[in-house]
Amino acid sequence: MADLPLDSPRVVALKSRLFPWWDDNARDLPWRFGRATPWGILVSEVMSQQTQMSRVAPYWITWMNAWPDARALAKASTAEVITAWGHLGYPRRALRLQECARVVAEQYDNRLPQRYEELIALPGVGDYTASAVLSFAFGTRIAVIDTNIRRVLSRAALGVESLGGAATVADRKLANDLLPRDSKESNVWNQATMELGATVCTAKNPQCEICPLYEKCNFVAAGKPGLAEGRTRPRQHFKGTNRQVRGLILHALRSKTDMEPVRYQELVKLWPKSAQLDECLMSLDADGLIELLPDKAIRFPK
DNA sequence: CTCCAGATCC
DNA sequence: GGATCCGGAG
Numbered sequence: 001m002a003d004l005p006l007d008s009p010r011v012v013a014l015k016s017r018l019f020p021w022w023d024d025n026a027r028d029l030p031w032r033f034g035r036a037t038p039w040g041i042l043v044s045e046v047m048s049q050q051t052q053m054s055r056v057a058p059y060w061i062t063w064m065n066a067w068p069d070a071r072a073l074a075k076a077s078t079a080e081v082i083t084a085w086g087h088l089g090y091p092r093r094a095l096r097l098q099e100c101a102r103v104v105a106e107q108y109d110n111r112l113p114q115r116y117e118e119l120i121a122l123p124g125v126g127d128y129t130a131s132a133v134l135s136f137a138f139g140t141r142i143a144v145i146d147t148n149i150r151r152v153l154s155r156a157a158l159g160v161e162s163l164g165g166a167a168t169v170a171d172r173k174l175a176n177d178l179l180p181r182d183s184k185e186s187n188v189w190n191q192a193t194m195e196l197g198a199t200v201c202t203a204k205n206p207q208c209e210i211c212p213l214y215e216k217c218n219f220v221a222a223g224k225p226g227l228a229e230g231r232t233r234p235r236q237h238f239k240g241t242n243r244q245v246r247g248l249i250l251h252a253l254r255s256k257t258d259m260e261p262v263r264y265q266e267l268v269k270l271w272p273k274s275a276q277l278d279e280c281l282m283s284l285d286a287d288g289l290i291e292l293l294p295d296k297a298i299r300f301p302k
Numbered sequence: 303c304t305c306c307a308g309a310t311c312c
Numbered sequence: 313g314g315a316t317c318c319g320g321a322g
Contacts, residue, residue, distance in 0.1 A: 046308090046309095048308090050309090051319080051320090052321070053306095055321080087319060089318030089319045089320080090318050092309090093308090129308075144307085147306075148306095148307065165313080165314095191307095197307090198306090
């Protein structure tokens, strides 16, 4: 792959168009523009893993109001945490976030560490989240690699469709090659590129006609070869899967106003296939999302 | 139907 | 690398 020097005309042109677009079009999400602590930024990133930002915002406000810092979240009950997670999906993220809060509270005196190696060692924090926190919360110059940035950079700079699947070495090299040298600019670059991918340069139907990069986009110049052919991930069903059943089970628990257990008989009415139901009860119990009682009644863990 | 600001396990 | 884990907006 050809190198793309930072000072190449193409990169300068992309930057000069992307930054003004960001100034005019950045969504006013509650954790942006210096209004959140580093911990708040981390919470927003964890909530946003596989969940759209627009859905995250109201949950984040309620969550941060209840538990403003890691110490507060560390002291919450599991039942409160799972309930507050609501319908964000993938509730194991909520448990990991609380585990993360405990580590931060106990080992880091309630302050997020600022080294990549320490961040990525935290529960529920992978490469993306660690990089995002470093860039967005601490202003560190680091390339953020997510599905949006991979798609935008691959299209605009290389003129080819992003393949999807796990991030490749080439993806990382490209993101690092294009990342502005100045830390403040790199922060804006990361956020603006992600925002563009989320709102304009989308996977299936990009709105090229309103894209600030249109005139300089190599993907447009090449005639958008293979648009949306690269699957972002293997197709995932939902209906009939254990994920649906697990969701139904947790919804039954959440809907209880008190901490009263849910009887197995009620669960069977929600999902008559008892073998799958039992499997899901076992896995939820193993995950620590429910407590399985001897008669197959369930309740939230303490 | 599609896709999502991923992490984790195998 | 592949599979699993949720749920809603478009």
